[in-house]
Each structure stands twice: as structure tokens, then as C-alpha cells.
Amino acid sequence: MKEHPTIAKQLARSGVSRRDFITFCGKLMVAAPFGLTITSFLSPEAVAGVVGRAKRPSVIWLHMQDCTGCTETLLRTSQPDLATLLFDIISLDYHETVMAAAGEDAEAALRDAMQQNDGKYVLVVEGSIPTGENGAFLKIANRKGIDLLKDVADHSAAVISMGSCSSWGGVSSSTINPTGAVGVDSIVKNKPVVNLPGCPPNPYVLLATILEYATTGKPPALDALGRPKFAYDRTIHEHCPRRAHFDAGHFAAQFGDEAHRTGACLYKLGCKGPVTHAPCSTRHFNEVVDCWPIGIGHPCVGCTEKDIAFTVPIFSTVEIKGALPPSTYPMTTPEHKGISPIATGVAGVVGGALIGAGLLASKKLSATETPKE
Numbered sequence: 474m475k476e477h478p479t480i481a482k483q484l485a486r487s488g489v490s491r492r493d494f495i496t497f498c499g500k501l502m503v504a505a506p507f508g509l510t511i512t513s514f515l516s517p518e519a520v521a522g523v524v525g526r527a528k529r530p531s532v533i534w535l536h537m538q539d540c541t542g543c544t545e546t547l548l549r550t551s552q553p554d555l556a557t558l559l560f561d562i563i564s565l566d567y568h569e570t571v572m573a574a575a576g577e578d579a580e581a582a583l584r585d586a587m588q589q590n591d592g593k594y595v596l597v598v599e600g601s602i603p604t605g606e607n608g609a610f611l612k613i614a615n616r617k618g619i620d621l622l623k624d625v626a627d628h629s630a631a632v633i634s635m636g637s638c639s640s641w642g643g644v645s646s647s648t649i650n651p652t653g654a655v656g657v658d659s660i661v662k663n664k665p666v667v668n669l670p671g672c673p674p675n676p677y678v679l680l681a682t683i684l685e686y687a688t689t690g691k692p693p694a695l696d697a698l699g700r701p702k703f704a705y706d707r708t709i710h711e712h713c714p715r716r717a718h719f720d721a722g723h724f725a726a727q728f729g730d731e732a733h734r735t736g737a738c739l740y741k742l743g744c745k746g747p748v749t750h751a752p753c754s755t756r757h758f759n760e761v762v763d764c765w766p767i768g769i770g771h772p773c774v775g776c777t778e779k780d781i782a783f784t785v786p787i788f789s790t791v792e793i794k795g796a797l798p799p800s801t802y803p804m805t806t807p808e809h810k811g812i813s814p815i816a817t818g819v820a821g822v823v824g825g826a827l828i829g830a831g832l833l834a835s836k837k838l839s840a841t842e843t844p845k846e
Contacts, residue, residue, distance in 0.1 A: 480687075481525030483561050495521050497562075527687040529561075531594035533586055533625060534568040534635075537618050538611060538645050538654055539600025543636040544570050546673040549759045550680075563683055566594070580614050587628050595683055596629040596664075598622065598657050601638040601645040605653030619660060626661045631686055633667045634658065635679060637776055637783075640668040640699075647783040658699060667692050668699040672776035675756055678704045698779070700750070709746035709773055712754040715739060733770065743788035745775030 478486070484494055499517040534544075548571075550558055559565045566586035567579075574582050586594065602619050603610035611618035626632050634657040637643040645654035658666040667682055682701055685693045693701040710716065718724070718738040725733035725742055733739075740747070746754075746767070753765040753773075766773050772788070775781030785791065 477529040477531060477564050479525060480527055480529055480562060483529055484525070487557075487561050489557065489561060491521075494525070497557075498524060523688055524684055527684065529564045530683055530687040531564045531566050531586060531590040532597060532683065533566055533583065533594050533629070534597045534599065535622060535625060536569050536613075537598060537600030537602050537622065537639065538652065539636070539638055541570060541599070543599045543673040544568075546758065547676045547679070550676050551760050558680065562680065563687075566590070583625075587625065591628050593630050594628075595686055596625055596632045597635050597679070597683075598632060598639045599635045601642045601652075601654035602657065602660055603645075603652035603654055604660075605651065610652040622657070622660060626657075626664055629664055631665045631667065631692060632657055632661055633669060633679065633682060634699075635669055636674055637670040637672045640670040641779045643672070644783045665692050666699060667695065667701060669704075670698075670700065670777040670779070670782075671751060672782065674777075675704070675752060675758060677756065678752065696750075700777075704752045704756075705750040705777065707750065709749050709751055709754045709767075713746055713767060714754065715767065728770070739767065739770075739772040740790065742772045743774075743786070743790060744772030745778070745781050745785070745791050746773045747793040748781060748791050749773050749775040749778055751777040 477483075481494075495517045498520040536544075547558075559571070565571070567583045569579070572579060572582065602622055604619060608617040608619040613621055634640040638645060638654070639657050641656040642650070642654040645652060656668070658668065669678055669682065678701065681703070682693060685691070693703055696702050696705060698705075710719075713719070715736055715738045718732075718736060719740065723732060723737045725737045725739055727733070728742065733742075738744070744767075754767065757768065758764040763769065774787050775785065775791075781791070
């Protein structure tokens with residue numbers, strides 16, 4: 474049986490300083506600020522003690538019907554960077570995109586990882602699972618994708634659906650759904666399944682979820698849709714940087730107008746932030762400030778919501794329920810710094826449906842209503 478060392482021992486073996494490890498744990502606390510068990514301490518040092526004692530979790534990553542966007546965002550993590558993430562924090566024992574092995578060697582690596590960590594590894598699935606035509610739309614090493622998923626899931630400790638496609642079928646399941654695409658939890662019923670919807674989801678939410686298993690042996694607290702509450706328990710609207718304009722009734726009417734350029738609310742441009750549960754507004758992607766849809770001036774498309782993403786047209790408005798105005802109204806005319814070209818570039822590379830947040834509150838505006846200034 475292959476025994477993985479503790480995370481602390483592996484980091485020391487690799488020459489990673491304690492300072493850098495504590496910095497990483499601080500990042501972990503930011504990624505999971507609302508109740509993850511391992512971050513319920515008072516300091517990054519205390520979190521480092523708990524995480525460091527955990528055995529490095531074995532991770533097997535399968536690709537189904539996907540664009541590899543979720544892996545792309547993983548590749549752009551910087552604290553920790555990819556090498557540290559793969560070789561020191563977790564043990565990524567099989568991943569078609571980043572592994573050096575190919576062909577029979579790759580399949581042998583999968584078999585070995587399953588045998589050596591039977592019942593202990595975390596399975597991450599990227600992409601939807603085709604069920605049409607008896608699963609014949611996808612084959613990997615001459616095995617149907619659905620059969621491969623069932624086999625690897627049966628020997629895992631838990632399963633994580635990485636992205637909207639593996640969480641419920643994503644873009645592949647929209648409209649006529651020719652391949653019969655479904656999410657992992659429609660197939661896997663005998664193991665705990667954690668859904669991390671997003672197009673793509675934040676990679677630190679994935680890492681925090683995996684480390685929760687490593688330290689406690691259990692998944693984090695989940696909502697009714699199987700999403701971790703620490704990342705999906707509130708809407709983008711609640712922490713939107715344009716929220717003050719929403720509360721004051723200032724809305725952008727079209728892209729590029731003065732209101733849009735100076736940070737007005739994007740609700741009338743189709744922002745789905747009022748109904749989208751996601752951590753984008755509090756945790757930007759890959760340490761780049763404003764690297765998320767609203768940060769680059771685009772309304773949110775609701776990519777974490779099954780009944781919104783790839784279903785409701787991007788520029789259509791949504792009904793707002795339960796949004797209440799604050800007791801005080803913040804300033805709505807701060808100096809606007811403009812849109813960062815770095816954030817725009819990274820968002821363009823990372824995002825499949827990365828596109829932002831903005832909102833309304835107690836009354837619904839029609840598409841033709843002119844907001845009051």
C-alpha cells in the first residue's frame with residue numbers, strides 16, 4: 474500500500490518554508506471564509522497546524538464531456554503555484570491533461586492509483602457524462618465514459634464535480650441535449666458527491682474542499698444542491714462592488730455609456746447576480762484583482778445556477794426576490810479606476826462563461842424602464 478506523508482513533511486522535504494505555508498493557509502481561509510471546519514481557527518498559523526498534520530490526499534481526475542476550462546483555471550493558481558499544488562499539498566495521481574504518461578502507461582497509472590489508495594482517494598470529475606445511445610458518445614481507452622466513471626467512483630472515498638458541466642450537465646445539456654448529458658450525481662449514488670458549479674469554479678474552492686476531506690474525513694456542509702455552503706451560501710448581489718449604485722437606482726443602460734464606465738449597476742444589461750450563489754465577488758480568480766465578470770464590466774450570467782446558466786439568455790433580466798435595501802446608503806460617486814487590462818486578459822483566458830455581477834433590490838425593473846438618476 475502506498476503511504477502518502479503528511480502535508481507538512483512533504484513541504485519540508487521539498488524545501489517549502491513555514492512562512493510560505495502559512496501564507497498559503499491564509500489564502501485558504503480567504504477561499505473558504507464562511508464556515509469550513511478547518512478554517513474555524515483564529516489564525517493562519519493554527520490552520521497550518523491542522524492542515525500540516527493531514528496526510529496528502531490522493532486525487533484522481535477524470536475528464537468527460539468538457540472544454541478543459543476547469544483545468545485551465547487550476548493551471549493558473551499562483552499561491553500555491555501548480556507545482557506546489559500538485560506535488561506537495563495533494564497527490565494528483567491521474568490527470569489526463571497534465572500527466573506525462575500516455576497510452577498504456579497512463580492507464581497503468583490509473584489502475585495503480587486506484588489499487589494503492591482503494592477507498593481513500595478523492596475523485597474529481599470534469600465535464601458532463603453522456604448517457605444517450607447507451608453511453609457510446611464518449612470512450613476513453615476503449616471504455617465508455619459512464620462505465621469508467623462508475624468504476625473509479627466505486628473505489629473512491631468521495632467525488633467532487635468540478636464545474637457546471639459535471640455538476641448538472643452544463644452547456645452540453647442545454648436545449649435538445651443530443652448526447653443525454655447529465656451531472657455526476659445523476660450517475661453516482663453510493664458515494665458522497667460535492668458539486669462545485671461554475672464556468673469555471675474558483676480553484677481554491679476545490680482545494681479547500683479536498684483539504685476538508687483530508688483533515689476531517691467528511692465533506693464540508695452542503696446546500697440543497699450539493700454545493701459547499703462556505704462558497705455558495707450567498708448571492709453575488711450581497712457583496713457586489715456595484716451594489717451601492719443598485720441601492721441608489723443608478724443603472725447602466727448600455728455597454729460603454731457613462732453609467733457603465735463609472736461603475737453603475739449592470740442589472741438592466743442582464744446581470745444574474747441577484748439569483749446567483751457564488752463566491753466570485755469575494756474571491757477573485759488567481760490573485761488578479763477584478764478578474765471576474767463584473768470586474769471587467771460584464772453582467773453575471775449565473776453560471777453556478779442550473780436553471781439560469783445556458784438557459785436564460787445572457788442579456789435578459791431576472792426576477793429579484795427577497796432583496797432588501799440597506800439601512801444606510803453608501804456613496805455612489807467614488808473615483809472609478811477603470812477596468813484592469815490584466816484582469817480582462819486573464820478572465821478571457823480562464824472563463825468559459827465568466828461574466829459578472831450587478832443587481833436591483835426591492836422592485837423589479839422592466840427592460841424598457843429608464844432608471845431614475
